Structure formats: structure tokens, C-alpha cells
Amino acid sequence: MTRTLLGIYLNDHLTGAMAGVELARRLARTEGEWAGGGKLERLAEEIARDRDALVDMMAALGEPVRRLELGMGRLLEKLGRFKPNGKVVSRSPLSRVVELEGMRIGVEGKIAGWRTLRARAAVDSRLDIERLDELIASGRSQVTRLERLRVRAAAELFGAAENG
16 A cells, blocks of 8 residues: 555644654643643643544545554653652652653644645645544644642642743
């Protein structure tokens, strides 16, 4: 089967989305109480729905999901847990900051992907412009919420308020 540049691009985004869902769910489990109010749990649900939306768009475009690449994304997310963080056995407070930063970066990348598809939608009727606009707006909201949590976590950890 021939691979298109669009298919490669979308599978790369899907790989990132899979890793993002895993990270979001882990953050919700480990930091949900700290964040309070179900904030991280809602974000994890939204990020999972966004991944599903990407799979749906890939299907509409006739671009197959590459299972091997998805497996690599999951593996990379799990390997990322073994970074030095100042603790050997327990979870480091630095993990909270780094993982929130990682989530924000991932969501920014997701928004870029939605914008790319939004531009293509102008010439490709298989893509739903209104849905892409909704996904872009939702991503912006996710970035705002993640940034609030990141600023709070960094201020708690390093003892200084940051401009958000």
C-alpha cells in the first residue's frame, strides 16, 4: 500500500495523540486530587475524544492507521516515565511540572495539526470545516487550562509566582 505524505503526517499526529492520551490519563490519576474539581480528568476525556476525531478524519480521507507507529508512540510515552527527576522510588514534585509542560506542548502540536487540516478543508469536502473550528477552539481552551495548572505547579515547586 502506498503511503501518502498526508497519511504519514496524520499517523505522526495520531502517534502523538496516543501518547498524549496516556500521559493525560496518568496525570489525572496521579495529580487529579492536586488539580481539584475533576480538571485533569475532564482534560483526559477531551484529549481522548480529540484522538478519536483524528481517527475519524483519517478514515474520511481514506488514510489508514499504522498500528506499528501507534505501538511506538505508546512505548515512547512509557519510556518517558524513566527520566531522572530527583527521586528513585516515589513520584517527584518535578514530574508534575514537566508532565504539565509536556501536555501543553502536545496540545499546541495538536492545534497545529487541526489548523493544517482546516486549511486543506478549503479544497477537500471530506473534511468538516465547522468540526475543525470546534477542535481548534477546544485545543485553545485546553492550552489555557494546562497553563494555569503549570504556573501553579511551578510556583508551588520553585517558590516564585510566574507571569502566565
